[in-house]
Amino acid sequence: MRINRNRIVEIAKELIKYKSFTGEERYVGEYVSNFFENIGVEYKIFEKEKGRPNIIASIGGGKKTIAFNGHFDVVPISDESLWETDPFSPELKGNKLFGRGSFDMKGSCAVAMHIAELLSKEKINGNLQIQLVSDEEKGAEFGTKYVIELIKKGKVKKPDYVVIGEQSDLKIRNGERGILVFDIKFRGRAAHTSNARHDAVNSIVLASKAVLAIDKKIDKFHPEIGSPVISVNMISGGKIHNQVPGECVITVDRRTIPGETKEIVLKEIKEQMNKVLDKKNYEIMNIFYEPANITPRDSPFIKTVSQTIRDVLKIEPEFYVGRGGVTDARFYRYMGIPTIIYGPMGKHAHGPNEYVDITSLEKQGKVYLGLIKNLL
Numbered sequence: 001m002r003i004n005r006n007r008i009v010e011i012a013k014e015l016i017k018y019k020s021f022t023g024e025e026r027y028v029g030e031y032v033s034n035f036f037e038n039i040g041v042e043y044k045i046f047e048k049e050k051g052r053p054n055i056i057a058s059i060g061g062g063k064k065t066i067a068f069n070g071h072f073d074v075v076p077i078s079d080e081s082l083w084e085t086d087p088f089s090p091e092l093k094g095n096k097l098f099g100r101g102s103f104d105m106k107g108s109c110a111v112a113m114h115i116a117e118l119l120s121k122e123k124i125n126g127n128l129q130i131q132l133v134s135d136e137e138k139g140a141e142f143g144t145k146y147v148i149e150l151i152k153k154g155k156v157k158k159p160d161y162v163v164i165g166e167q168s169d170l171k172i173r174n175g176e177r178g179i180l181v182f183d184i185k186f187r188g189r190a191a192h193t194s195n196a197r198h199d200a201v202n203s204i205v206l207a208s209k210a211v212l213a214i215d216k217k218i219d220k221f222h223p224e225i226g227s228p229v230i231s232v233n234m235i236s237g238g239k240i241h242n243q244v245p246g247e248c249v250i251t252v253d254r255r256t257i258p259g260e261t262k263e264i265v266l267k268e269i270k271e272q273m274n275k276v277l278d279k280k281n282y283e284i285m286n287i288f289y290e291p292a293n294i295t296p297r298d299s300p301f302i303k304t305v306s307q308t309i310r311d312v313l314k315i316e317p318e319f320y321v322g323r324g325g326v327t328d329a330r331f332y333r334y335m336g337i338p339t340i341i342y343g344p345m346g347k348h349a350h351g352p353n354e355y356v357d358i359t360s361l362e363k364q365g366k367v368y369l370g371l372i373k374n375l376l
């Protein structure tokens with residue numbers, strides 16, 4: 001059984017042609033369903049909302065299940081003039097396949113589909129599940145999160161292992177930072193500008209002091225995930241030019257590492273602000289939190305993945321410890337399922353001239369085949 005890189009490119013090109021922005025995944029979903037239909041692989045379509053398909057294909061049976069998960073929604077084009085090719089007319093230049101979604105992550109979806117095609121007539125030990133989903137780019141409520149609801153209800157078989165083909169430079173991404181987003185509302189005292197030095201407390205000034213106190217490098221490090229990071233990303237305050245603003249709100253995005261909880265982080269932030277502000281001047285509100293999550297390096301699953309990479313690619317596996325954002329992997333890790341990201345090389349995900357490296361897709365495919373053999 002051999003991975004055919006030209007075939008991966010062909011499938012990826014078809015996928016890239018669809019303008020499957022998040023919320024508009026219907027037609028790419030039809031293409032994917034037809035693909036499985038044509039190769040005679042069993043599949044089901046699950047939609048939490050009409051026109052938002054999640055396609056789950058299944059090959060084999062038996063005890064253990066490995067799932068390859070990928071999303072086929074893409075982010076919009078912000079400035080088409082910056083593209084050197086038409087983002088929806090995929091172009092292969094040397095080893096690079098250009099187009100919106102090539103890297104994030106239709107190239108990977110094509111790898112999984114190609115593997116389904118290779119194995120469609122084979123007998124495999126255990127069960128291969130391929131999940132191609134909607135809505136990854138906007139929180140996954142209609143995508144992987146919904147698939148997990150179906151797993152919990154027993155409508156989709158619960159995988160023993162999950163591999164997600166998001167970009168990872170062919171390194172093992174075995175954990176990711178958590179996300180803690182919240183607002184801080186600053187209360188001053190509104191007054192006419194002429195009284196700015198008498199009666200007023202300017203809430204924008206309060207917010208500014210707080211921003212400078214909290215928006216900085218954090219001196220912590222987790223060997224498998226990296227450092228936490230904080231950024232103040234939104235601010236609003238003031239109503240009119242001649243009134244000292246009484247209220248100002250900022251939105252803070254803080255990414256956490258294992259060992260940090262919501263409580264620990266918020267306490268740290270309050271301590272930093274209390275050095276420059278009176279605590280009665282601010283209030284933390286609208287807190288959203290999903291913890292950091294990890295499948296440990298010394299777990300049997302990661303050991304098998306590492307050995308597979310050694311066997312197949314003849315290289316020592318590397319781990320991806322980086323600045324990645326959150327992925328659908330977190331939902332599976334919260335369920336206790338061993339999960340990794342393992343995906344291609346490329347550049348400019350979400351930006352102009354996005355491309356995926358074709359050789360890395362081919363290698364990804366070889367490793368995926370190896371995982372099926374070694375894990376099932």
Ligand SMILES: [Zn+2]
Nearest residue numbers: 104105136166
């Ligand atoms: Zn992605």
